[in-house]
Amino acid sequence: xxxxxxxxxxxxxxxxxxxxxxxxxxxxxxxxxxxxxxxxxxxxxxxxxxxxxxxxxxxxxxxxxx
Amino acid sequence: xxxxxxxxxxxxxxxxxxxxxxxxxxxxxxxxxxxxxxxxxxxxxxxxxxxxxxxxxxxxxxxxxxxxxxxxxxxxxxxxxxxxxxxxxxxxxxxxxxxxxxxxxxxxxxxxxxxxxxxxxxxxxxxxxxxxxxxxxxxxxxxxxxxxxxxxxxxxxxxxxxxxxxxxxxxxxxxxxxxxxxxxxxxxxxxxxxxxxxxxxxxxxxxxxxxxxxxxxxxxxxxxxxxxxxxxxxxxxxxxxxxxxxxxxxxxxxxxxxxxxxxxxxxxxxxxxxxxxxxxxxxxxxxxxxxxxxxxxxxxxxxxxxxxxxxxxxxxxxxxxxxxxxxxxxxxxxxxxxxxxxxxxxxxxxxxxxxxxxxxxxxxxxxxxxxxxxxxxxxxxxxxxxxxxxxxxxxxxxxxxxxxxxxxxxxxxxxxxxxxxxxxxxxxxxxxxxxxxxxxxxxxxxxxxxxxxxxxxxxxxxxxxxxxxxxxxxxxxxxxxxxxxxxxxxxxxx
Numbered sequence: 001x002x003x004x005x006x007x008x009x010x011x012x013x014x015x016x017x018x019x020x021x022x023x024x025x026x027x028x029x030x031x032x033x034x035x036x037x038x039x040x041x042x043x044x045x046x047x048x049x050x051x052x053x054x055x056x057x058x059x060x061x062x063x064x065x066x
Numbered sequence: 067x068x069x070x071x072x073x074x075x076x077x078x079x080x081x082x083x084x085x086x087x088x089x090x091x092x093x094x095x096x097x098x099x100x101x102x103x104x105x106x107x108x109x110x111x112x113x114x115x116x117x118x119x120x121x122x123x124x125x126x127x128x129x130x131x132x133x134x135x136x137x138x139x140x141x142x143x144x145x146x147x148x149x150x151x152x153x154x155x156x157x158x159x160x161x162x163x164x165x166x167x168x169x170x171x172x173x174x175x176x177x178x179x180x181x182x183x184x185x186x187x188x189x190x191x192x193x194x195x196x197x198x199x200x201x202x203x204x205x206x207x208x209x210x211x212x213x214x215x216x217x218x219x220x221x222x223x224x225x226x227x228x229x230x231x232x233x234x235x236x237x238x239x240x241x242x243x244x245x246x247x248x249x250x251x252x253x254x255x256x257x258x259x260x261x262x263x264x265x266x267x268x269x270x271x272x273x274x275x276x277x278x279x280x281x282x283x284x285x286x287x288x289x290x291x292x293x294x295x296x297x298x299x300x301x302x303x304x305x306x307x308x309x310x311x312x313x314x315x316x317x318x319x320x321x322x323x324x325x326x327x328x329x330x331x332x333x334x335x336x337x338x339x340x341x342x343x344x345x346x347x348x349x350x351x352x353x354x355x356x357x358x359x360x361x362x363x364x365x366x367x368x369x370x371x372x373x374x375x376x377x378x379x380x381x382x383x384x385x386x387x388x389x390x391x392x393x394x395x396x397x398x399x400x401x402x403x404x405x406x407x408x409x410x411x412x413x414x415x416x417x418x419x420x421x422x423x424x425x426x427x428x429x430x431x432x433x434x435x436x437x438x439x440x441x442x443x444x445x446x447x448x449x450x451x452x453x454x455x456x457x458x459x460x461x462x463x464x465x466x467x468x469x470x471x472x473x474x475x476x477x478x479x480x481x482x483x484x485x486x487x488x489x490x491x492x493x494x495x496x497x498x499x500x501x502x503x504x505x506x507x508x509x510x511x512x513x514x515x516x517x518x519x520x521x522x523x524x525x526x527x528x529x530x531x532x533x534x535x536x537x538x539x540x541x542x543x544x545x546x547x548x549x550x551x552x553x554x555x556x557x558x559x560x
Contacts, residue, residue: 005154005155008151008152008154008155011147011148011151012148012151012307015144015148016303016306016307019299019302019303020299023291023292023299024291025283025290025291028276028279028280030275031274031275031276031279032275032276032279032347033137033279033283033290033291035137035140035290035291035292036137036140036290036347036350039140039143039144039347040344040347042147043143043147043340043341043343043344044340044341044344046147046148046150046151046340047337047338047340047341049151050150050151050154050336050337050340051337053154054154054333054334054336054337057333059158059329059333060330060333
């Protein structure tokens with residue numbers, strides 16, 4: 001497993017690990033209670049992180065002959 | 067026939083037409099039937115994997131949970147997007163091995179990895195036990211949606227039967243190609259309907275999304291955060307982790323992975339899929355709006371909150387379109403589930419019992435199994451009662467017991483053997499069955515245990531014991547394994 005794939009742990013640790021701090025109603029962000037915003041935020045972050053991993057992952061280099 | 071039933075019927079025939087037409091130009095062998103000849107690119111794989119999220123359970127159950135249990139409902143998108151993150155690393159490995167060994171089903175994968183037919187049989191049985199309740203939920207949901215959306219013009223049972231006949235027909239003809247083509251129609255419809263409802267309803271009734279949540283908060287202050295006990299944070303974290311692990315072990319998702327045309331397709335999909343789970347937020351908006359607008363739905367009736375609120379708000383032709391989207395969210399996942407169960411049983415059992423069976427015979431058997439499973443699922447749909455909810459929770463807890471065996475099988479040097487894996491799986495499964503049926507929790511044995519521990523999902527505890535047994539049995543049977551390998555080597559030489 002190459003180092004860049006370690007980034008895949010970030011959503012697990014960030015989203016679930018910090019849940020105790022996120023389990024509240026206020027402040028409202030984008031019209032959503034904070035906990036729901038927290039869920040939505042990490043969905044977007046997960047995509048961003050996966051995009052970064054994909055970009056730098058040596059497994060995706062070379063020809064498209066998977 | 068009223069206008070909404072007419073619209074739903076049009077979409078039903080459209081799905082049947084697309085599903086049958088999907089077969090065109092395909093020389094149907096077992097590999098085409100089960101995994102589309104491993105030829106699906108990013109677009110179809112996206113729709114098929116996404117198809118597993120937007121099922122009737124998310125449509126009715128997602129809004130229903132938000133309605134009756136509030137923030138606990140967030141567990142659904144949470145485990146799904148984390149499963150996608152995990153998939154970036156996990157599923158290309160599964161795909162590569164399966165391609166190298168021409169594997170088209172989950173039981174075959176395990177049988178091959180552990181060099182054990184009994185392992186394949188255990189996985190085939192476990193997979194089917196986990197799948198039938200899922201199919202039942204789809205058929206039951208279909209019945210509810212069509213009956214409600216047609217203003218009672220058709221009974222739930224009649225709708226379930228018609229739906230089952232349509233899906234069985236096109237799956238038998240086109241295999242997974244039928245699922246892929248109907249998935250296009252389904253995802254387009256669900257996208258439009260869910261976003262429209264999720265935005266229109268909060269603005270129409272409350273003047274915005276935040277005002278809606280604020281009125282929910284003032285009426286029921288506990289709905290917008292996780293509870294201190296019961297559906298608490300430790301329940302949330304353990305359930306999310308368990309389901310994220312189990313997601314790609316569900317036989318139908320596993321099979322979709324195998325139908326991809328390459329590893330890169332799977333990785334690219336992992337990027338886009340978490341964004342797609344954002345759609346579920348709109349489903350929750352509808353559920354929360356229903357708390358204020360149609361209070362008083364008790365128990366399982368919470369699942370009706372989305373449809374009841376829509377019927378109160380819109381003209382019949384809009385309800386027809388919502389019903390059509392709901393119908394499709396049942397048909398597409400049910401079709402992949404039927405396929406996965408039938409191909410798994412054909413590969414895990416029939417091929418083992420009748421090794422000389424030709425491709426043609428295997429296809430015939432697969433199709434017969436599809437009919438048999440449809441009939442079983444229909445019978446359970448019509449006769450089954452409350453037990454369904456228990457079965458649903460059990461499905462995930464059961465199938466996740468395959469996780470230790472799967473993860474240990476990935477590295478080159480597998481530290482566990484078939485004895486350990488089988489002992490672990492069986493003990494995990496027995497614990498889940500016992501705990502669910504007898505409603506046992508940690509507190510049953512240790513009454514003073516804090517809620518943080520007692521709320522942990524039973525599946526996680528079973529998984530933990532499963533892992534320990536897998537390792538102990540594997541290391542104590544190392545000797546047998548080596549002897550057997552030697553025997554095999556000797557056999558090969560002679």
